Amino acid sequence: MPRASTLIDPFTAVAEPKRRQLLGTLGQREMPVSDIICELGWPQVMVSKHLAVLRQVGLVSVRRDGRRRIYNVNADNIKPIYDWAKTFEKFWDHNLSRIKQRAEAAAKQSKPTLHKEKP
Amino acid sequence: MPRASTLIDPFTAVAEPKRRQLLGTLGQREMPVSDIICELGWPQVMVSKHLAVLRQVGLVSVRRDGRRRIYNVNADNIKPIYDWAKTFEKFWDHNLSRIKQRAEAAAKQSKPTLHKEKP
DNA sequence: TTGACATATTCCTATGATGGTATATATTAT
DNA sequence: ATAATATATACCATCATAGGAATATGTCAA
Numbered sequence: 001m002p003r004a005s006t007l008i009d010p011f012t013a014v015a016e017p018k019r020r021q022l023l024g025t026l027g028q029r030e031m032p033v034s035d036i037i038c039e040l041g042w043p044q045v046m047v048s049k050h051l052a053v054l055r056q057v058g059l060v061s062v063r064r065d066g067r068r069r070i071y072n073v074n075a076d077n078i079k080p081i082y083d084w085a086k087t088f089e090k091f092w093d094h095n096l097s098r099i100k101q102r103a104e105a106a107a108k109q110s111k112p113t114l115h116k117e118k119p
Numbered sequence: 120m121p122r123a124s125t126l127i128d129p130f131t132a133v134a135e136p137k138r139r140q141l142l143g144t145l146g147q148r149e150m151p152v153s154d155i156i157c158e159l160g161w162p163q164v165m166v167s168k169h170l171a172v173l174r175q176v177g178l179v180s181v182r183r184d185g186r187r188r189i190y191n192v193n194a195d196n197i198k199p200i201y202d203w204a205k206t207f208e209k210f211w212d213h214n215l216s217r218i219k220q221r222a223e224a225a226a227k228q229s230k231p232t233l234h235k236e237k238p
Numbered sequence: 239t240t241g242a243c244a245t246a247t248t249c250c251t252a253t254g255a256t257g258g259t260a261t262a263t264a265t266t267a268t
Numbered sequence: 269a270t271a272a273t274a275t276a277t278a279c280c281a282t283c284a285t286a287g288g289a290a291t292a293t294g295t296c297a298a
Contacts, residue, residue, distance in 0.1 A: 007284095007285090009136075011133060011134045011136075011139070012134045014130060014134075015130050015131045015133075015134035016285095016286080017128075017130070018286090020130070020203065023207075024206070027206065027207060027210075032244085032245090033244070033245060033246095034244070034245090043287090043288085044244085044245070044246095045245095045246085045247090045287085045288075045289085045290095046286085046287070046288090047245090048245060048246055048247085049246085049247085049286080049287085050286090051245095051246090052246075052247085053285095064294095064295095066244090066295065066296070067243065067244045067245075067294065067295040067296065068244065068245080068295095069244080069245065069246090073207065073210060075207040075208075075210030075211050076210075076211055078204055078207045078210075078211075079204070079207075079211050081200065081204045082201065082204035082205060082207075082208070084139065085197050085198070085200045085201035085204060086201060087143070087146065088142075088146055088192065088194040088197045088198075088201075089194075089201070091146075091192060091194030091195075091197075092194050092195055092197075092198050126255085135255090135256085137256095151274085151275090152274070152275060152276095153273095153274070153275090162257090162258085163274085163275070163276095164257080164258075164259085164260095164275095164276085164277090165256090165257070165258090166275090167275060167276055167277085168256080168257080168276085168277085169256095170275095170276090171276075171277085172255095183264095183265095185265065185266070185274090186264065186265040186266065186273065186274045186275075187265095187274065187275080188274080188275065188276090
């Protein structure tokens with residue numbers, strides 16, 4: 001299989017910088033497509049297609065308002081990304097708080113398989 | 120440009136599920152490629168190539184040990200992902216704690232548009 | 239109805255990433 | 269030097285996807 005994932009998970013959806021931008025914009029306030037177009041300055045089709053992707057993955061939700069569609073962030077599906085990244089916090093959080101035990105346990109007790117060779 | 124970014128930033132690198140798996144494995148402890156191969160059960164070439172990508176983006180670092188290469192996570196470059204995702208925490212963190220002020224300030228001053236329905 | 243407006247979808251193409259196979263490089267052992 | 273081990277790189281084929289253009293759908297107004 002020549003290429004793994006697609007648009008089924010938030011990670012791939014968010015890999016596209018434009019989609020992060022879009023989410024950032026929507027994060028400020030819910031808005032209709034026209035506003036997004038205005039704020040980002042992209043062609044309408046581009047906005048609509050990126051929105052379609054984000055919708056598929058469930059990162060945004062829509063509701064209709066006349067001929068407009070009001071989009072807003074569905075942040076629950078961003079949380080998995082946050083959670084995943086957070087599993088590495090022990091590496092950058094050096095003045096540990098409650099994570100102390102867990103982090104130290106995991107990080108330090110790996111034996112010195114580090115830089116010794118077969119004698 | 121038909122298809123935007125590639126393997127230049129952590130987001131795209133981490134979009135590949137296998138690479139997240141790999142990072143998760145390396146997150147436990149630093150290890151040589153052979154151990155990764157063993158733990159994940161992937162063909163060697165696959166591991167090496169995914170590592171190459173992660174290296175390019177700076178998500179892992181290597182050091183040599185004889186004919187082995189010891190890899191470990193370079194978590195500093197995962198933090199941008201964490202930070203980005205964290206900007207949406209106001210949406211899912213409803214029983215706020217210390218983030219209260221900040222979250223509320225940011226979230227509330229745009230109207231309570233969170234889960235409105237079609238009228 | 240017709241027309242204007244707002245947004246979505248279909249079709250097309252080019253790029254480039256992924257996985258596989260084979261091969262190259264580097265290091266240690268004999 | 270040769271072989272064995274450990275890992276990386278080059279080459280190839282497939283196929284998903286971003287973007288563009290054109291078009292479709294849906295909604296309000298006259």
